[in-house]
Amino acid sequence: MLIDYLFLDKNTCALCQSEYIYKYDLCRDCYDRLDYVDNKFLLKAYECYSIYFYDEFFKKLIGLYKFERRTEFSRIFSKMVYDYGIKKNLFDCDYILPSPSSRKTLINRGFDHIRLITDDFIDKIKPVYLDDFIKVKDTRAQHDLGKEARSTNLIGAFRLDKDLTGKSVLIIDDLVTTGNTSLEMIRVLEQANVKDIKILALASERRVL
Ligand SMILES: [Zn+2]
Structure with a gap:
């Protein structure tokens, strides 16, 4: 049956x-x-947290979700992010910013992979979405590029038409590798006069002891 x-x-x-x-x-x-690393390090002056180590196993999990479109996996990740965010008091902020995908990626993939994760718990937490923050440029995956191309790939990728004076933002992403994507998002938020930023990633390739 x-x-x-x-x-x-x-x-x-x-x-x-x-x-x-x-x-x-x-x-x-x-x-x-799962290799729980519970990392905390600084990106510029901002606290960046990552929950798991980006090893072959985690890469497989993320890959099945993003590229094989196993959208039900969003529930795995949303529970991880929610539990961790509560534990570290990261939701004590004004805005949640799921790292945005470009329009082209959204069309190709069929879903917004970070937003789908945060949609699961957004109603349970205080901050609301920073909806005005968008990705205007379709960039190539940072890991496919050389060092020089990486630094220019993201220029002008994001846009925000909003004043964030006195406001704090939590960026959520699947992976922090070189940090370049986060750095470009930070730059745009700083231009909007943001008070504080924190970054929470599911995984990173760094292991901070
Ligand atoms: Zn199993």
């Missing part, structure tokens, strides 16, 4: 389907493969 299938599907691991859910829609085995 269809209803049995739905019931089973809902209660098995989102990744391997083989066992009961332990946490974040994952079974104990899959959950244990």
Whole structure:
């Protein structure tokens, strides 16, 4: 029966389907493969947090979500981000800014992958979306580029027509690698006179001890 299938599907691991859910829609085995690093470092003068280490396992999880369009995986990530944000008091701010995708990426992918994650808990937290912040330029993935191209790739990529005097913003992203994307977003927010910025990424390639 269809209803049995739905019931089973809902209660098995989102990744391997083989066992009961332990946490974040994952079974104990899959959950244990997550490398929780709980990193905190500075990007310019701003606190940047990352939850997990971007290893092969996490890369696979993100890849299935973003590129194989397994949109149900948004629930895994939203629970991770929500739990971490509450624990670190990161939602004590005015605005949430899910790292925006360009229009072209949205059309190709069919969904806004960071926004889908934050949509899951936005109604449970105090800050609201900074909707006026948009990505106007379709940039290439930073990791596909050389060092020089990376620094120019993002120039003029984002736009915000809003005054943020006295306001604080939490940027949410899937991955902080070189930090270049975050730095360009920070630059645009600073131009809007923002008071404070924090960045929360699901994963990073840095391991801060
Ligand atoms: Zn599993």
